[in-house]
Amino acid sequence: MMMVRRGLLAWISRVVVLLVLLCCAISVLYMLACTPKGNEEQLGLPRANGPTGKEGYQAALQEWEEQHRNYISSLKRQIAQLKEELQERSEQLRNAQYHASDAAGLGPEPGAPEKTQADLLAFLHSQVDKAEVHAGVKLATEYAAVPFDSFTLQKVYQLEMGLTRHPEEKPVRKDKRDELVEAIESALETLNSPAENSPNQHPYTASDFIEGIYRTEKDKGTLYELTFKGDHKHEFRRLVLFRPFGPIMKVKKEKLNMANTLINIIVPLAKRVDKFRQFMQNFRAANFRNFTFIQLNGEFSRGKGLDVGARFWKGSNVLLFFCDVDIHFTSEFLNTCRLNTQPGKKVFYPVLFSQYNPGIIYGHHDAVPPLEQQLVIKKETGFWRDFGFGMTCQYRSDFINIGGFDLDIKGWGGEDVHLYRKYLHSNLIVVRTPVRGLFHLWHEKRCVDELTPEQYKMCMQSKAMNEASHGQLGMLVFRHEIEAHLRKQKQKSSSKKT
Numbered sequence: 001m002m003m004v005r006r007g008l009l010a011w012i013s014r015v016v017v018l019l020v021l022l023c024c025a026i027s028v029l030y031m032l033a034c035t036p037k038g039n040e041e042q043l044g045l046p047r048a049n050g051p052t053g054k055e056g057y058q059a060a061l062q063e064w065e066e067q068h069r070n071y072i073s074s075l076k077r078q079i080a081q082l083k084e085e086l087q088e089r090s091e092q093l094r095n096a097q098y099h100a101s102d103a104a105g106l107g108p109e110p111g112a113p114e115k116t117q118a119d120l121l122a123f124l125h126s127q128v129d130k131a132e133v134h135a136g137v138k139l140a141t142e143y144a145a146v147p148f149d150s151f152t153l154q155k156v157y158q159l160e161m162g163l164t165r166h167p168e169e170k171p172v173r174k175d176k177r178d179e180l181v182e183a184i185e186s187a188l189e190t191l192n193s194p195a196e197n198s199p200n201q202h203p204y205t206a207s208d209f210i211e212g213i214y215r216t217e218k219d220k221g222t223l224y225e226l227t228f229k230g231d232h233k234h235e236f237r238r239l240v241l242f243r244p245f246g247p248i249m250k251v252k253k254e255k256l257n258m259a260n261t262l263i264n265i266i267v268p269l270a271k272r273v274d275k276f277r278q279f280m281q282n283f284r285a286a287n288f289r290n291f292t293f294i295q296l297n298g299e300f301s302r303g304k305g306l307d308v309g310a311r312f313w314k315g316s317n318v319l320l321f322f323c324d325v326d327i328h329f330t331s332e333f334l335n336t337c338r339l340n341t342q343p344g345k346k347v348f349y350p351v352l353f354s355q356y357n358p359g360i361i362y363g364h365h366d367a368v369p370p371l372e373q374q375l376v377i378k379k380e381t382g383f384w385r386d387f388g389f390g391m392t393c394q395y396r397s398d399f400i401n402i403g404g405f406d407l408d409i410k411g412w413g414g415e416d417v418h419l420y421r422k423y424l425h426s427n428l429i430v431v432r433t434p435v436r437g438l439f440h441l442w443h444e445k446r447c448v449d450e451l452t453p454e455q456y457k458m459c460m461q462s463k464a465m466n467e468a469s470h471g472q473l474g475m476l477v478f479r480h481e482i483e484a485h486l487r488k489q490k491q492k493s494s495s496k497k498t
Contacts, residue, residue, distance in 0.1 A: 127244035131220040148213040187239040221245045258338045268305030275325045303405035303415030333437030337393040346429040348393040352438040354385040360468045390416040
């Protein structure tokens with residue numbers, strides 16, 4: 001009996017010891033799990049036995065938890081907002097496609113499922129994948145690469161300039177200005193998010209923006225690479241953004257018959273008989289037969305001449321083509337004129353091709369070719385006159401309603417820009433595009449002695465721009481060196497023969 005009791009007591013002792021050891025182990029594990037971690041993971045939180053004590057630790061811990069709760073709440077709000085915007089955009093896209101198809105008489109496509117949010121997201125991601133965001137693509141030639149333009153907060157540095165834009169300039173067009181501002185603001189929102197910034201870091205502002213580059217691929221979207229100042233010297237923050245283009249939507253389908261759309265061509269004229277004779281040949285070649293000559297007295301005013309011609313018409317609402325005597329147009333252009341105008345809705349301001357001096361262009365030929373052979377659109381033969389607004393097609397009703405020309409402007413120039421700006425400030429659509437069937441024929445520009453030195457300088461610059469291309473003018477400047485080189489080559493060939 002005593003032996004049984006001793007065995008039972010020994011077994012109970014061992015169990016108690018094991019329980020004590022187990023409790024100790026659990027306590028150690030609990031302490032390890034609850035003790036604040038050091039070094040990088042501690043992130044500035046004081047220890048419970050540190051200089052700030054237990055209260056300081058609890059206050060810092062509460063502050064840290066509050067920051068995380070606020071960040072999580074902010075993320076939830078952003079996610080909800082993005083979902084709402086995505087749903088709204090998807091609904092707008094579906095409605096636009098449906099109404100456009102319905103208005104065009106196309107009706108919904110049979111068997112085609114509606115675009116879901118997942119489809120739209122997949123499409124946008126595919127646009128990013130197709131663009132050169134993550135990797136380059138193989139190109140056939142050096143001319144196939146799409147160049148970037150660069151910009152700062154004040155200036156845009158661009159390659160495609162035409163004749164009115166400069167290699168460095170402020171973004172004049174509102175759409176381009178708003179686009180770049182939106183890209184910078186989007187980048188700042190990302191940089192200032194709690195996920196990107198530590199609690200004590202200063203917020204990023206527009207003054208931290210250094211420069212950006214962007215380019216647009218017409219079938220994919222616009223890529224932006226924005227550079228900001230970093231926390232230290234020689235450190236920078238780079239953000240890459242992409243604005244994907246959406247799928248093509250059917251908006252309208254219409255059948256147009258222009259057989260009965262008359263065009264009233266109005267040409268102001270003063271002392272240019274030779275040019276007028278050439279214009280009338282072109283006039284007849286375009287199948288025009290009837291014309292009316294209106295004689296005006298007093299000082300010449302292009303705006304007044306056009307205004308009188310527009311108001312002289314007494315028939316129904318007619319399409320007007322304001323033209324000059326040194327303009328050559330084709331019958332195909334007249335159809336372009338008809339197709340790009342609509343009373344009460346659209347006016348047409350074509351960009352014409354301005355011819356260089358044929359005497360310089362064809363100086364190495366035996367003779368200048370006939371006019372019909374000169375009307376080719378090449379870099380060596382002319383340029384797009386994107387600073388001119390004098391040639392325009394618009395309905396008479398729109399011209400009258402907008403207020404016509406400023407009749408206080410005398411001589412040539414100024415009245416066309418004034419009218420153009422009126423339309424830009426109206427609700428009418430202004431169609432501005434280069435056209436292949438409208439040419440400004442070269443004529444000598446005279447810079448008279450009565451001009452001030454500054455005006456004379458500007459006149460000569462304009463004359464040089466209309467004379468020849470950059471390369472052709474360079475050949476004229478260096479013609480003595482070229483001739484000397486040719487003479488030396490000729491002498492070398494002669495000496496070899498002897």
